[in-house]
Amino acid sequence: VKLYEFGERVFQETNRGRKIAKLWIGESEEPTPAPIVEAGIQALREGKTKYTSAQGELALRQKLAQLNGVKPEQVFVTPGSKFAVFAALRSLCKPGDNVVTPAPSWPGYDAICGALGIELRTVRSTLEQRWRPEADAVEAAMDDRTRALIVCDPSNPTSTILEPSRMNDLAGRADRHGVPLLLDEAYRGLAFKEMGKPPRAGDGKVMRALSFSKGYAMTGWRCGFLLAHEEVIQSCVKFAQASISCVPQFVQAAALKALETPGIERKQARRFEERAKIAVEILRGTFDFVEPEAGFYLFAGRKGLDSDALCLRLLEKGIGVAPGTAFGYPEFLRISLTPEPVTLQESLRALVKEVKT
Amino acid sequence: VKLYEFGERVFQETNRGRKIAKLWIGESEEPTPAPIVEAGIQALREGKTKYTSAQGELALRQKLAQLNGVKPEQVFVTPGSKFAVFAALRSLCKPGDNVVTPAPSWPGYDAICGALGIELRTVRSTLEQRWRPEADAVEAAMDDRTRALIVCDPSNPTSTILEPSRMNDLAGRADRHGVPLLLDEAYRGLAFKEMGKPPRAGDGKVMRALSFSKGYAMTGWRCGFLLAHEEVIQSCVKFAQASISCVPQFVQAAALKALETPGIERKQARRFEERAKIAVEILRGTFDFVEPEAGFYLFAGRKGLDSDALCLRLLEKGIGVAPGTAFGYPEFLRISLTPEPVTLQESLRALVKEVKT
Numbered sequence: 001v002k003l004y005e006f007g008e009r010v011f012q013e014t015n016r017g018r019k020i021a022k023l024w025i026g027e028s029e030e031p032t033p034a035p036i037v038e039a040g041i042q043a044l045r046e047g048k049t050k051y052t053s054a055q056g057e058l059a060l061r062q063k064l065a066q067l068n069g070v071k072p073e074q075v076f077v078t079p080g081s082k083f084a085v086f087a088a089l090r091s092l093c094k095p096g097d098n099v100v101t102p103a104p105s106w107p108g109y110d111a112i113c114g115a116l117g118i119e120l121r122t123v124r125s126t127l128e129q130r131w132r133p134e135a136d137a138v139e140a141a142m143d144d145r146t147r148a149l150i151v152c153d154p155s156n157p158t159s160t161i162l163e164p165s166r167m168n169d170l171a172g173r174a175d176r177h178g179v180p181l182l183l184d185e186a187y188r189g190l191a192f193k194e195m196g197k198p199p200r201a202g203d204g205k206v207m208r209a210l211s212f213s214k215g216y217a218m219t220g221w222r223c224g225f226l227l228a229h230e231e232v233i234q235s236c237v238k239f240a241q242a243s244i245s246c247v248p249q250f251v252q253a254a255a256l257k258a259l260e261t262p263g264i265e266r267k268q269a270r271r272f273e274e275r276a277k278i279a280v281e282i283l284r285g286t287f288d289f290v291e292p293e294a295g296f297y298l299f300a301g302r303k304g305l306d307s308d309a310l311c312l313r314l315l316e317k318g319i320g321v322a323p324g325t326a327f328g329y330p331e332f333l334r335i336s337l338t339p340e341p342v343t344l345q346e347s348l349r350a351l352v353k354e355v356k357t
Numbered sequence: 358v359k360l361y362e363f364g365e366r367v368f369q370e371t372n373r374g375r376k377i378a379k380l381w382i383g384e385s386e387e388p389t390p391a392p393i394v395e396a397g398i399q400a401l402r403e404g405k406t407k408y409t410s411a412q413g414e415l416a417l418r419q420k421l422a423q424l425n426g427v428k429p430e431q432v433f434v435t436p437g438s439k440f441a442v443f444a445a446l447r448s449l450c451k452p453g454d455n456v457v458t459p460a461p462s463w464p465g466y467d468a469i470c471g472a473l474g475i476e477l478r479t480v481r482s483t484l485e486q487r488w489r490p491e492a493d494a495v496e497a498a499m500d501d502r503t504r505a506l507i508v509c510d511p512s513n514p515t516s517t518i519l520e521p522s523r524m525n526d527l528a529g530r531a532d533r534h535g536v537p538l539l540l541d542e543a544y545r546g547l548a549f550k551e552m553g554k555p556p557r558a559g560d561g562k563v564m565r566a567l568s569f570s571k572g573y574a575m576t577g578w579r580c581g582f583l584l585a586h587e588e589v590i591q592s593c594v595k596f597a598q599a600s601i602s603c604v605p606q607f608v609q610a611a612a613l614k615a616l617e618t619p620g621i622e623r624k625q626a627r628r629f630e631e632r633a634k635i636a637v638e639i640l641r642g643t644f645d646f647v648e649p650e651a652g653f654y655l656f657a658g659r660k661g662l663d664s665d666a667l668c669l670r671l672l673e674k675g676i677g678v679a680p681g682t683a684f685g686y687p688e689f690l691r692i693s694l695t696p697e698p699v700t701l702q703e704s705l706r707a708l709v710k711e712v713k714t
Binding site: 004008011012015025027031032037040041044045047048049050051052053054055058079080082083086108111112114115217218219220221222237238239241242243244245246247248249250251 | 361368389406439440465468469472574577596601602603604
């Protein structure tokens with residue numbers, strides 16, 4: 001089952017009035033933190049309901065530039081990091097080209113590459129390797145039609161974080177092939193421990209796609225950004241002029257407030273670290289997994305599991321869980337630890353019961 | 358000068374603190390009407406900050422379906438009608454295909470076709486023809502790589518409305534070639550007089566792209582929609598899953614409120630009809646034009662005019678006007694009648710003075 005088809009099916013069930021526990025989608029159940037909501041409201045009241053530059057509001061780009069060690073010209077404000085990845089790959093690739101990424105990998109990349117007519121080459125890692133991609137295997141997957149190495153760190157779906165040495169190794173391999181490293185850091189703000197400093201974006205060798213969705217609980221606001229070399233950014237801006245025009249002005253104002261309010265991401269991260277502990281406790285023994293180091297997913301496997309069948313069965317019972325097939329691993333499930341603890345515990349216990357019978 | 362490059366330049370000037378009279382962009386200077394803003398605020402307070410279906414919220418699609426005589430499955434909610442046109446053409450065309458549209462035509466089509474690698478074939482009309490496209494010429498421009506006939510009605514930039522008989526004629530020509538008519542009706546809500554009933558969308562022969570931007574003064578909210586056959590809609594939804602994910606949830610709630618609040622578009626239309634009268638008075642004798650029948654543009658020409666040079670000169674003086682070159686007519690200007698009357702009068706008088714010296 002493909003993730004987005006599964007998702008649309010859950011939306012349809014919900015529209016029919018069914019209550020589905022939301023362990024299938026990467027979205028906090030808590031509301032967006034109040035300071036951000038209030039900033040959005042204030043911006044609406046101030047009439048910030050007008051077109052902005054297709055690149056994004058200067059004040060927001062300046063703040064993002066300052067926080068990330070790049071220039072405002074190297075920032076492109078997007079409707080979510082998905083659009084940042086889409087626009088970046090669109091500017092790098094022609095149909096028939098390919099990009100390489102470690103697996104398990106986010107189905108968003110399949111969707112994006114499918115839409116662009118490019119090949120997504122996944123390099124499999126295993127639970128036994130603690131989902132660490134082998135740099136040699138990643139390099140071996142590249143050829144002269146490869147246009148980028150995508151690395152999702154922290155990883156969706158495994159919620160693991162790459163050691164800085166391995167990240168540097170991967171960046172070096174990409175560079176040797178003359179292709180940029182596209183770092184997808186949608187979950188960076190939700191790391192449970194200090195992450196290594198990311199390679200600096202802007203020189204053409206590294207691009208970074210980031211999001212307000214996860215760390216600030218702003219999924220439905222649709223705001224993210226791309227950090228990249230000016231040439232790539234200008235190509236993306238041209239694409240924005242042909243498609244979305246810009247991100248809503250008051251959304252950009254709220255995003256700026258999110259950056260200016262200390263501690264939001266840390267608080268969110270602690271919340272999900274707690275929930276990860278709950279999940280580890282319940283799932284241990286029944287499933288195999290690496291304990292999450294970030295974000296809000298737990299990627300759980302079990303020998304002989306048929307994740308498609310299981311997920312459809314669970315959906316009947318009002319529990320939405322994403323099938324591992326969507327990530328290339330049919331014996332796994334991606335479990336979102338986003339529901340509040342009581343629902344989370346009940347759902348996970350029902351899941352354990354279901355696979356044991 | 359290309360319109361979007363010109364626009365980014367104006368944004369840069371504004372960022373540097375310069376005040377530029379906004380006669381170059383299609384955007385009301387008035388704030389979004391209060392009931393819509395309040396609905397957005399209420400939705401934010403209610404936590405409508407979550408992902409929605411990539412197709413759009415069911416309640417909004419149901420309302421749009423009811424108002425436009427289609428099924429909710431034939432509605433796709435987009436970040437503006439530009440994205441609706443982009444997604445529709447993307448689903449209809451392969452690189453190397455072409456689409457046909459009467460000129461003068463909105464530069465958005467150039468941007469979209471450029472991004473999709475398809476050819477935009479424009480069929481010129483003249484001021485003397487009152488900008489009415491000749492159906493024979495339109496048909497002659499179609500060949501076996503033509504995938505759609507785009508008609509912008511009311512027209513951006515001329516603000517003229519097609520008679521129903523001509524619209525039917527054009528629709529018939531498209532149908533004879535087996536291609537759909539893609540009706541861009543971004544300005545429909547701002548018609549000064551009753552428009553003919555649009556051809557019904559949904560049967561595969563007609564698609565309609567509409568927007569909340571102009572009629573509801575919601576440009577910076579980024580919300581519009583496409584009405585089309587289910588197959589096209591499903592292809593567009595798949596593209597949304599690969600790019601934008603969805604339109605922000607609270608934006609969709611505000612858009613629904615806009616539809617439920619009577620009289621907003623009519624009030625906006627009357628406001629711009631008044632400003633059109635002001636402009637006609639000041640510009641008559643100096644420029645040639647058809648009096649606007651809708652929207653907020655006046656497309657003004659003058660023999661021997663160099664619109665690029667004039668617009669750059671005006672920009673120096675703090676007046677932003679869009680050059681006709683961007684629409685394929687270098688002796689014309691597209692003047693937005695959106696500033697409040699005093700600024701509008703001053704700007705138009707300065708413009709008249711400028712071309713007369």
